[in-house]
Amino acid sequence: MITGAVTMTQNDPKTRMRISVAARDATYAKYSHCCAICGTGTALGLQHITPIMYGGDSSPENLILLCAQCQASMGQQPREIEFVSFLAEVMTLHPDYKGVQRDALIGGNNRLRADLIAERLRPMPARSLIIECKTTTTFGSGGIANVIQQLRTYAGHLPQSEPILAIPASLREAETDAVRGAGIELWDLPTLAKLFSGQLPKATPGFYPAILQSIRASAGGPSTELSLAEKLKACAPGKRDWLVYQSLIGDILEWLFYPTLAKPLCEHNDKAKANRRDFIIPNYAEQGFWAFLRNNYQADYVVVDAKNYSKKASKSDVLQIANYLKPHGAGMFGLILSRRGGDIRGCEHTVREQWSIHRKLILILDDEDVQAMLTAKGSDARPRRSWHRNFNLSASRCRRRCLEGSQFDGGEAPKRNPTPSASTLARIELWPQMVRYTF
Numbered sequence: 001m002i003t004g005a006v007t008m009t010q011n012d013p014k015t016r017m018r019i020s021v022a023a024r025d026a027t028y029a030k031y032s033h034c035c036a037i038c039g040t041g042t043a044l045g046l047q048h049i050t051p052i053m054y055g056g057d058s059s060p061e062n063l064i065l066l067c068a069q070c071q072a073s074m075g076q077q078p079r080e081i082e083f084v085s086f087l088a089e090v091m092t093l094h095p096d097y098k099g100v101q102r103d104a105l106i107g108g109n110n111r112l113r114a115d116l117i118a119e120r121l122r123p124m125p126a127r128s129l130i131i132e133c134k135t136t137t138t139f140g141s142g143g144i145a146n147v148i149q150q151l152r153t154y155a156g157h158l159p160q161s162e163p164i165l166a167i168p169a170s171l172r173e174a175e176t177d178a179v180r181g182a183g184i185e186l187w188d189l190p191t192l193a194k195l196f197s198g199q200l201p202k203a204t205p206g207f208y209p210a211i212l213q214s215i216r217a218s219a220g221g222p223s224t225e226l227s228l229a230e231k232l233k234a235c236a237p238g239k240r241d242w243l244v245y246q247s248l249i250g251d252i253l254e255w256l257f258y259p260t261l262a263k264p265l266c267e268h269n270d271k272a273k274a275n276r277r278d279f280i281i282p283n284y285a286e287q288g289f290w291a292f293l294r295n296n297y298q299a300d301y302v303v304v305d306a307k308n309y310s311k312k313a314s315k316s317d318v319l320q321i322a323n324y325l326k327p328h329g330a331g332m333f334g335l336i337l338s339r340r341g342g343d344i345r346g347c348e349h350t351v352r353e354q355w356s357i358h359r360k361l362i363l364i365l366d367d368e369d370v371q372a373m374l375t376a377k378g379s380d381a382r383p384r385r386s387w388h389r390n391f392n393l394s395a396s397r398c399r400r401r402c403l404e405g406s407q408f409d410g411g412e413a414p415k416r417n418p419t420p421s422a423s424t425l426a427r428i429e430l431w432p433q434m435v436r437y438t439f
Contacts, residue, residue, distance in 0.1 A: 019046055019058045026060040035067035036210040043068035049189070049211060064211065083168055084115050084133045086208040087192075093199040096122045097129075106130070107157035114154055117161075128161040130154050131187075135168065144175045148182045166192070168208060200224070201255045225374040228252050232370060237310040237339045245308035246278055249337050252370060253281065253304065256377055260285055261302065277324050279304040283331075297361055299331035306337050313338040315346035318354065318362055325360045334362045341366035 027046055034041050049062050084102060091097045100118040105111050116131035132151050151163040165179055166187040179186045187195065193212040196203075201224045203209045213224070228251060235245050250264045262282035281302040285291045293299040305321050307313050313336055321334045342348055342364040354360040365373075 019063065023058055023060050023063060027063040027065055030060065031065040034065070035070055036064050036213075037066060037070045037205065037207060040067045040069075045071055047071065070207075080133060080135055082206075083135065083166075083208060086203065086206065087131070087133060087166055088116055090196040090199040090203050091116070091118055093202050094196060096120060106154065112154060112157060114158075116166075117158070120162075128158065129164055130158050130161045131164045131166050133166045144171070144178050148179060148184060151184050152182070168192070168211065198227070201251070205259060224255060225377050228255060229371055229374045232367060235308070237308055239308075242308040245339075246306045249304070249306040249370075250279060252374070253279065256373055257281070260288075260290060264304065277303050277321065277330075278306045280330055293333050293361075294331075297332040297359070298327045299333035301330040303330050303334040304337065305334070307339070309338055309340065312340045313342040313347050313364060315350045318342070318347055318350040318364075321362060322350075322354050322358070322360050325362075332358075332360045334360070336362065336364045337366075337370065338364060339367050341369075 024046060028044075033044070035044060044065055044067055046063050047066050048058070049064055088100050088102050091100045097118050097120055100116060102116060104114050104117040106114055106117070114130050115133040116129075118129045118131070120127045120129050130151070132147065132154065134147055147165060151165060155161055155163045162185060163183070164185045164187055168189060170189050171179070171186070176186060176188070189212065193200075196212070200209045200213050228248070231248055232252070235241055235248060237245075246266075250266060253264050262284065264279040264281045266279055281304065283290050283294055283299055283302055285294065290299075290302075293302075303321060303324055305317065307317060317336060317338070321336060324330060325332050325334055336342070342351070347364065351362050351364065354362055
C-alpha cells in the first residue's frame with residue numbers, strides 16, 4: 001500500500017516507526033538533501049515507502065525524502081489510475097514491449113475491462129500479457145484471493161495470455177507465495193524498479209518514478225548518471241555509431257536539464273529547411289542561467305549538434321550551427337557535443353569570432369565535459385574550474401580584440417553587434433554554472 005509511503009512517521013508511536021539518526025542522515029545524503037520528486041531543498045520530511053503495517057521498517061532502504069508540498073499532494077492514497085498511466089508509459093518506452101493498451105475490453109458475451117494488455121517480445125517467443133494494477137487497499141475483504149481469481153477470469157477470456165499483477169508495494173511473504181503459486185507473475189516494487197530502470201529517467205516526473213528509482217538505488221543498482229556515463233564510454237566514435245551517439249546525447253541532455261528545460265526535440269529544420277540540427281530544447285526558464293540566456297541571447301530554444309567524430313570538431317561544424325542561430329528564430333545560443341572537443345586553430349577561433357561579431361554564443365563540450373556534468377548531477381559537486389578558466393581566457397582575448405578593433409575587416413566590431421558590457425561578459429564567463437542552476 002502506497003498510502004503509508006506518505007504518512008508522516010513521527011505521528012506513529014510504534015517502535016518500528018522510529019527513525020534512527022543514522023537512517024535519517026543516510027536518507028538525506030542519498031537524495032542530496034532534496035525532495036525526491038520535485039528537487040526542492042526546503043521543508044523536507046521522511047516518508048516510508050512500504051508502510052509499517054505491511055511489513056516495512058525505518059531503514060534507509062525504506063525511506064524517501066519529500067518536501068511539504070509533495071507530502072501534501074501525496075497525502076491521500078495515489079489513485080490507481082495514476083499507477084496504470086505510469087506503468088503504460090514506461091512499458092511503451094521499453095523496447096521489449098509493444099501494443100500497450102489501457103482499459104482494454106476482452107471477452108465475448110460478458111466483456112471485461114483489463115487495466116493493461118500488451119505483447120512482450122523478449123524472451124522469445126513473444127507472449128500476450130494481461131496486467132491488473134492494484135494498490136493494497138483495493139484488495140477488499142477477500143484479500144489477495146480475490147485478485148488471483150480476477151486475473152484467472154481475465155486470462156480465461158484471453159487465451160495464451162500471461163497474467164500479471166502489478167502493485168506499487170511489497171507484499172507479505174504469504175501473499176507473494178499465493179500469487180506466484182497461482183501461476184501469476186508479480187510485478188512488485190523491487191521488480192518494477194529492476195524491469196524499467198532504463199525507462200524511469202524518461203518517464204514523466206512524479207511519485208512513482210521517484211519511488212522506483214529510490215528502490216533501485218537501495219538495491220545497489222547503478223545510478224542513472226553512472227549508467228549514462230558507461231553508455232557514453234561504450235559508444236565508439238565514428239560514422240558507424242552516429243545514431244547511437246545522437247540518441248544517447250538526447251537522453252543525457254534530458255536527464256541533466258529536464259524539467260528546467262523542456263524535453264529535447266529531435267532533428268529539426270529551420271524555416272527555409274536549409275539547416276538541420278540534431279536537437280532543439282525549448283527554454284521556458286524564468287530564473288537562473290537559462291533565463292539569462294533567454295533574455296540576452298533570445299534563447300527560447302537551445303540548439304544542439306551531436307558529433308560522434310573520431311577527430312576534433314572543426315570550423316565548418318561551428319559555422320553549420322551558427323547558420324541555424326537567428327535572433328527571431330531558435331535564438332543565439334547553441335551547443336556542440338563532440339567526442340574530442342574542437343580544434344584550437346579553426347574551431348575555437350570561429351567560436352570566439354561568432355560571439356564577438358555576431359553575438360552568437362556557441363559552446364563546445366567533449367566527452368570529459370559530459371562525464372563531469374553527469375558526475376556533478378549525481379554528487380551535487382561543482383563543475384570543473386578548468387571550464388570556467390578556459391572560457392574566461394577565450395572570452396577575455398576575444399573582448400580585447402573587439403576593443404582594439406584590429407581583428408575585423410572594418411577595423412572595429414559592427415555597431416549592430418556591440419561588444420557586451422563588462423557585467424554581461426562576467427555573466428557569460430560563468431556558463432559552466434548552468435549545471436548547478438539546473439540541478
